[in-house]
Amino acid sequence: MPSPFERLKAENAVEWRSYCEHRFVRQLADGTLPEASFRHYLSQDYLFLIQFARAWGLAVYKSRDLSEIRQGLESLKAIVDVEIGLHVGYCAAWGIPETELAGLAESRATLAYTRYVLDAGMSGDLLDLHVALAPCIIGYGEIAVWIRSQPSTRVAGNPYADWIEMYAGDGYQALVRSELDWLNARLSQVDDARMQRLSTVFRDATRLEADFWQMGLDLS
Template sequence: MTTPFDFLKLTHADDWRSYTEHRFVRELAAGTLPEAVFRHYLKQDYLFLIQFARAWGLAVYKSRDLSEIRQGLDNLKAIVDVELGLHVGYCASWGIAEADLAQLAESKATLAYTRYVLDAGMSGDLLDLHVALAPCIIGYGEIASWINQQAFTRHDGNPYGEWIDMYAGDEYQGLVASETQWLNERLAEVDASRLQRLSTVFRDATRLEADFWQMGLDLS
């Protein structure tokens, strides 16, 4: 049975595949991604997380009931109180100091995707915002699972193994399942014209996520 979220992915299958099976992802899986490319990605991902926190703050504002407010607040607190600290620590293991992160300028790819997400939420409703965030939230989980299924993936001694394990792990996969369920329940309630508009949001956000991968490769 095709779920509403599956419909979005199937409608834009080429864009979804270009994102989830991007050259950046393949080289990361094989352990051949240049370290300078990964470090650039890590730096920009720090800035992305800050904007991601703003998006969940917007989700709280756009919420219609207490359960949605709690969901948005929980995700906001998780990023601010946990994920940013973990990311700073992970960056430090790659020789990137927290003081350097604070001085970073956003790349064009970071600006494009994060502001698109915020605009989708501001101009639309909570569902628009979640659909714009879906390529990141759900996509990272699918990417990690896909990586672990590939014959070319280097499991032993891969410098990016910790990154893969984090997104393939039970905690993150649980988040993916929860977000997918939330989207399927809300998408099932919309009519065909609304679903088409949301499909466009999903397509554009997916393309912008692929550009985020490409950002680091363009440096090499």
């Protein structure tokens, strides 16, 4: 029997595949993605991380017990104390200085997805927030594993190999499993009507994440 999260994916299979197998992802895998597209994506991803940190701050507020508060706090600290610094360093390696990142305006795609996540959390509960975040947290892990499995993927000489390895690596995959465990435990307790509402949140968040890839291709 499929897990509750697999049910969410199955109910939104077209959107999930369009996101996970987007042209941006395919070009990333075979190394043909224009460098300008990747730099634009990286720059916007910096702004995304800032809003992601706000989302985990909201998760702390929406938590109902100490274990959930701790989970949200650890995720918030990981982004603010570690991930943003690593991302700044990675951007610098691609010729994007921190001063440039600090002065960037959010693209429409960045605004759309991040504010959707925050609105889902504000208007709903902690589960709504996690479901809205799932295309990012779980999706990136699945995408990296999918890339590795494709015969067209180029490893040697691929300028994006480090990005692929980061999300396919043991550390990130452990985070994905932890998030899946959390989601499946809570999704298994909801009734069909609630599951359908969450499926809508998941569908819309997945569409907006696909738009984030498209933003990189369009340089918009």
